[in-house]
Amino acid sequence: xxxxxxxxxxxxxxxxxxxxxxxxxxxxxxxxxxxxxxxxxxxxxxxxxxxxxxxxxxxxxxxxxxxxxxxxxxxxxxxxxxxxxxxxxxxxxxxxxxxxxxxxxxxxxxxxxxxxxxxxxxxxxxxxxxxxxxxxxxxxxxxxxxxxxxxxxxxxxxxxxxxxxxxxxxxxxxxxxxxxxxxxxxxxxxxxxxxxxxxxxxxxxxxxxxxxxxxxxxxxxxxxxxxxxxxxxxxxxxxxxxxxxxxxxxxxxxxxxxxxxxxxxxxxxxxxxxxxxxxxxxxxxxxxxxxxxxxxxxxxxxxxxxxxxxxxxxxxxxxxxxxxxxxxxxxxxxxxxxxxxxxxxxxxxxxxxxxxxxxxxxxxxxxxxxxxxxx
Amino acid sequence: xxxxxxxxxxxxxxxxxxxxxxxxxxxxxxxxxxxxxxxxxxxxxxxxxxxxxxxxxxxxxxxxxxxxxxxxxxxxxxxxxxxxxxxxxxxxxxxxxxxxxxxxxxxxxxxxxxxxxxxxxxxxxxxxxxxxxxxxxxxxxxxxxxxxxxxxxxxxxxxxxxxxxxxxxxxxxxxxxxxxxxxxxxxxxxxxxxxxxxxxxxxxxxxxxxxxxxxxxxxxxxxxxxxxxxxxxxxxxxxxxxxxxxxxxxxxxxxxxxxxxxxxxxxxxxxxxxxxxxxxxxxxxxxxxxxxxxxxxxxxxxxxxxxxxxxxxxxxxxxxxxxxxxxxxxxxxxxxxxxxxxxxxxxxxxxxxxxxxxxxxxxxxxxxxxxxxxxxxxxxxxxxxxxxxxxxxxxxxxxxxxxxxxxxxxxxxxxxxxxxxxxxxxxxxxxxxxxxxxxxxxxxxxxxxxxxxxxxxxxxxxxxxxxxxxxxxxxxxxxxxxxxxxxxxxxxxxx
Numbered sequence: 113x114x115x116x117x118x119x120x121x122x123x124x125x126x127x128x129x130x131x132x133x134x135x136x137x138x139x140x141x142x143x144x145x146x147x148x149x150x151x152x153x154x155x156x157x158x159x160x161x162x163x164x165x166x167x168x169x170x171x172x173x174x175x176x177x178x179x180x181x182x183x184x185x186x187x188x189x190x191x192x193x194x195x196x197x198x199x200x201x202x203x204x205x206x207x208x209x210x211x212x213x214x215x216x217x218x219x220x221x222x223x224x225x226x227x228x229x230x231x232x233x234x235x236x237x238x239x240x241x242x243x244x245x246x247x248x249x250x251x252x253x254x255x256x257x258x259x260x261x262x263x264x265x266x267x268x269x270x271x272x273x274x275x276x277x278x279x280x281x282x283x284x285x286x287x288x289x290x291x292x293x294x295x296x297x298x299x300x301x302x303x304x305x306x307x308x309x310x311x312x313x314x315x316x317x318x319x320x321x322x323x324x325x326x327x328x329x330x331x332x333x334x335x336x337x338x339x340x341x342x343x344x345x346x347x348x349x350x351x352x353x354x355x356x357x358x359x360x361x362x363x364x365x366x367x368x369x370x371x372x373x374x375x376x377x378x379x380x381x382x383x384x385x386x387x388x389x390x391x392x393x394x395x396x397x398x399x400x401x402x403x404x405x406x407x408x409x410x411x412x413x414x415x416x417x418x419x420x421x422x423x424x425x426x427x428x429x430x431x432x433x434x435x436x437x438x439x440x441x442x443x444x445x446x447x448x449x450x451x452x453x454x455x456x457x458x459x460x461x462x463x464x465x466x467x468x469x470x471x472x473x474x475x476x477x478x479x480x481x482x483x484x485x486x487x
Numbered sequence: 488x489x490x491x492x493x494x495x496x497x498x499x500x501x502x503x504x505x506x507x508x509x510x511x512x513x514x515x516x517x518x519x520x521x522x523x524x525x526x527x528x529x530x531x532x533x534x535x536x537x538x539x540x541x542x543x544x545x546x547x548x549x550x551x552x553x554x555x556x557x558x559x560x561x562x563x564x565x566x567x568x569x570x571x572x573x574x575x576x577x578x579x580x581x582x583x584x585x586x587x588x589x590x591x592x593x594x595x596x597x598x599x600x601x602x603x604x605x606x607x608x609x610x611x612x613x614x615x616x617x618x619x620x621x622x623x624x625x626x627x628x629x630x631x632x633x634x635x636x637x638x639x640x641x642x643x644x645x646x647x648x649x650x651x652x653x654x655x656x657x658x659x660x661x662x663x664x665x666x667x668x669x670x671x672x673x674x675x676x677x678x679x680x681x682x683x684x685x686x687x688x689x690x691x692x693x694x695x696x697x698x699x700x701x702x703x704x705x706x707x708x709x710x711x712x713x714x715x716x717x718x719x720x721x722x723x724x725x726x727x728x729x730x731x732x733x734x735x736x737x738x739x740x741x742x743x744x745x746x747x748x749x750x751x752x753x754x755x756x757x758x759x760x761x762x763x764x765x766x767x768x769x770x771x772x773x774x775x776x777x778x779x780x781x782x783x784x785x786x787x788x789x790x791x792x793x794x795x796x797x798x799x800x801x802x803x804x805x806x807x808x809x810x811x812x813x814x815x816x817x818x819x820x821x822x823x824x825x826x827x828x829x830x831x832x833x834x835x836x837x838x839x840x841x842x843x844x845x846x847x848x849x850x851x852x853x854x855x856x857x858x859x860x861x862x863x864x865x866x867x868x869x870x871x872x873x874x875x876x877x878x879x880x881x882x883x884x885x886x887x888x889x890x891x892x893x894x895x896x897x898x899x900x901x902x903x904x905x906x907x908x909x910x911x912x913x914x915x916x917x918x919x920x921x922x923x924x925x926x927x928x929x930x931x932x933x934x935x936x937x938x939x940x941x942x943x944x945x946x947x948x949x950x951x952x953x954x955x956x957x958x959x960x961x962x963x964x965x966x967x968x969x970x971x972x973x974x975x976x977x978x979x980x981x982x
Binding site: 283286287288290327338339341342343344345346347348349358360374388392393396397400401403404407408411414415420423424427430431434435437438441442445446447 | 526
């Protein structure tokens with residue numbers, strides 16, 4: 113409703129696709145755990161409220177965000193640092209990504225991601241000409257952000273988040289400067305840094321070893337990915353059908369034994385493994401095509417936008433979305449080492465839902481302005 | 488900037504495209520391989536939604552493995568029951584959630600769950616899935632004979648060992664009993680009761696299929712192989728004369744005849760036939776030295792040694808027979824690496840499975856042609872259509888028909904008036920050979936018997952191997968073969 117009035121010219125595909133993905137996610141979560149689905153529903157309501165709020169607040173001109181870019185930059189750093197703080201920082205499953213205040217648990221990284229994109233869009237727009245000359249002294253910020261990503265990696269023990277932030281940065285840097293050398297240098301630095309971290313952080317080593325051969329540790333670290341692979345494999349071409357997938361044990365022939373979940377974190381990180389089993393190759397591919405379409409529409413928005421900030425913002429948001437999808441699904445499908453991040457719009461998780469809806473709102477605002485100009 | 492955005496967009500699309508490719512890989516290309524993995528807990532659960540095919544005995548009526556249905560969390564699940572308990576345990580195996588599968592339940596899982604690639608079955612299962620009805624597996628009819636199986640188990644009476652009986656003409660496995668046995672119904676929920684099983688051998692290893700994976704010193708039953716090699720060489724006949732000094736000199740040491748032989752000082756001049764009849768080690772020892780160890784092992788290979796017998800049970804549940812060194816099959820190239828004299832009477836480092844020795848007897852019984860042993864007679868779809876039927880298939884010619892005839896003559900003499908008189912069946916001519924292998928512990932032997940009946944038109948070939956025996960093969964193993972052969976020939980067992 114709000115969208116109808118505030119952004120009449122916005123891309124007509126992005127919102128329905130997000131709704132579709134959210135709906136699919138909610139359905140799968142309900143099928144796996146009805147209680148979680150109720151909570152997720154609540155988060156979706158809050159997410160939609162934030163979505164509307166973002167639209168309303170920025171209805172006149174979202175570009176005023178550009179003015180506060182450094183505030184966002186600082187905000188992103190503060191949020192990223194939060195989990196590292198004592199008392200409120202919480203370690204969940206070996207990764208320090210959570211903040212807990214009383215009953216309330218939050219993953220600040222999700223919001224930090226958005227702030228980082230806004231900051232980068234503003235900053236790169238301002239400095240792009242200078243950076244494009246690629247003088248040695250201008251490489252400072254690049255190294256700074258690389259250092260930041262490495263710090264995030266060491267601090268949170270989470271390769272996925274570091275890869276996500278740094279990937280977004282490289283993507284936007286490339287869009288701003290058009291210099292592939294930056295990307296190459298950045299990737300080299302990241303790989304080098306990651307390799308150095310790999311030497312020292314046992315958890316990262318585990319992840320890589322499991323990626324290379326999960327069956328070597330079938331009962332330990334490899335268990336989750338193996339069971340998820342079995343789940344995906346069981347889907348086959350057409351899937352088992354909704355509600356017919358198998359995610360729990362049955363306690364053998366001993367009826368007194370309680371069923372046990374086969375795959376840990378099934379409705380957050382591994383939701384794709386559940387989905388792929390029940391809807392099969394056809395359904396999973398369809399889902400991925402929705403992501404691809406979302407991506408294409410997002411980049412189209414970036415192409416049509418008329419100012420650098422808008423272009424960078426739209427491209428950054430969309431690329432971040434794509435990269436996040438790739439990092440988690442690539443991990444599940446063993447294209448890259450597995451890291452636990454959420455699948456946008458589909459996974460269970462409050463912070464994630466919230467951040468995705470705000471991301472959507474920003475993208476729609478950019479597209480509204482861009483398309484209004486075109487039509 | 489637009490050029491860069493387009494490139495970034497292409498990168499994004501490629502990334503998502505890679506995900507589609509990877510999903511396709513796992514769901515189409517790798518899926519069958521994943522299903523077959525033993526640690527696939529999901530598949531072990533999935534199997535309970537399939538109404539597994541039954542496993543039936545040779546008569547098509549005796550149920551060896553059936554199902555009971557129960558609703559669990561709104562899902563109709565089928566659990567396996569084995570009405571015959573331990574009687575067919577080693578051939579049939581088990582199918583459980585926690586301990587996966589064994590035996591035919593494991594190797595024939597595709598047929599039992601109707602996931603085989605057979606076109607008709609694929610069509611049926613796909614239709615079943617589309618209709619949302621239970622997928623029904625194919626029934627397995629095995630070649631095992633319930634009566635023979637029961638008699639064999641009772642004959643063993645819990646002693647450690649195994650009995651295997653084959654139909655020489657077809658290779659059908661009529662009896663396959665390994666003792667001690669276990670109740671497959673206990674594997675899922677009461678495994679500790681299986682672990683508590685004790686027997687006169689240690690470890691009791693009730694789950695081990697001794698008939699196909701137990702390795703034993705064959706002792707004198709191996710003389711049948713040596714004699715086959717001798718006849719095939721063309722240098723020996725039944726009447727060939729040997730001088731028996733009572734011992735055989737090997738590497739300067741004297742190998743004496745076994746203690747149960749009638750004349751401790753030696754038999755003097757004997758024929759080849761008599762040497763077999765009384766199982767004279769010194770004669771076979773000298774014979775072995777003349778033939779050479781490698782020639783004897785070559786003959787053994789023609790009987791199927793040095794390869795896992797091609798039974799339908801899982802590969803891990805079968806072992807090859809032959810010379811073993813440090814737990815590994817050892818195939819010498821150098822004639823000096825084996826002691827031909829000791830190989831000739833079944834000692835050296837020879838280890839055999841009961842199934843392999845039954846194959847030796849069956850090949851002799853079948854005029855020299857070795858048939859592939861098989862356990863699965865036919866596979867029947869839920870609709871009653873025969874999906875697959877095993878046709879008798881020759882594994883190869885182990886020896887010339889004349890050699891088989893000569894060996895039969897020898898083995899008839901062994902039962903008629905040699906070391907295996909306890910295997911005689913009134914009214915039926917039995918051919919056989921006993922074996923007594925020392926284990927290194929004084930007074931503890933591995934005893935065996937191989938044979939077939941009726942000798943002139945054989946319908947049953949048998950191998951009996953017993954562990955931890957104080958007597959000889961003729962005293963301990965041969966008497967067990969008699970009632971099993973009687974049962975399989977449809978003869979009344981005399982009191």
